[in-house]
Amino acid sequence: MNLLQCIGRRRGGLILALLIVLGLTTTYLYHSLYSDKPEIALVIGEPYEDMRQRSTASIAPHLPGKIWHNIPKTDARLRFTDPRYGFVTPPARFFAVLYANDVITSVRMSPQIEPLLYDDAIKIILDLQDQWYKAGWVPTKGYKPLVNTPELHDSLRKMKNPGTTYWKANEQYQAMLDIGRFKDDRHPDEERYLITLVISKPW
Template sequence: MKPALPVRDRRRKVAFVLFVLLVVMIVRWVVQAFADDPEIALIYGEPWEDMRQRSSAAINPAIPDETGFRIPKTDARLRYIHPQYGFDTPLARFFTISFEDERVSSIRMSPQIEPLLLDDALKIVLDLQDQWRRKGWELTSPNIHPAIADNRAWRARLRDINKGGTTYWQADDTFQIMLILHRFKDDRHPDEERYLISLSIGNIWVPREKE
């Protein structure tokens, strides 16, 4: 039977273990702080495997000869890498990418990881719309579905649970984005107005507004 360590030695051993744990925690924090967010990098209509190999967020293969969808295995942001119409979103928890014939056929996501206060949700929406304007996206129906704005009228509309805001943007006549911002009942914050952003990319399904 080995003799028990002296009290001083036991304390040194415990202190060393705690020091090692602290160093590990600090290293992990530094790595996470400076690491890029996991991302799905894609172009609408491209081969599924091209998207998988390019993306830093893990996602399963498509199923040959079938239509379906996959979900990234972690929270991930979307990096839309089209050379002309590219844009980036914040991290998303709800994020589905559909496939057909082993190609990316549509994208549906909520570019946030939890329901947000209106000010925070508007910051994301306005940033996305600014990116689209700069890259040449155009409003599909500017009079019927105008761009969402941060003003008194829009805030009143968004606070109305029966209204919310929907706008459509398109790149030439190739593909289209639908963006929705609406009130959402968050059970974790029952006394606060929380909001969800929904973003979809796919074929043109809403025709251009007639002049």
């Protein structure tokens, strides 16, 4: 084997090694960013056990014949799996799945890990509304979508009026979305906000 062949073989081996490293890195990033995020995947009105089998976040079984709720055992995002009206929330710490007998009746959650600064909280609000618009949800009960304006921020800061809006997906689902000022003892000198999201059949 001459010198050129030896260099070519080494170069080929180096390229192969780099491709393997790149592939492994891509796989790791995909799983760390997407696949490994615990989620509760559900639709309102389905059997509770279907939700448990589909979800990657651990949640307790339902109590047969009872009207109750369960909370995921870890922070988890909601993936609303309706093929037309689906959407995804950020991870949540407060997350309750309510059921009657073995059927899911509603979800109550705060799609955040902790109370947030206004700019971070309003981004979540706007993203959820954008997902709903694209999926065919419409504002209902005479409410308009929340809009990031100085007027809204000032009203929330002074706790004059709640930032609340209602959305409906045909006659199948209804969502209430609310943002309000929240006193966070861990950040006593900061202006923090809490989001509340409720999804159920129309009421």
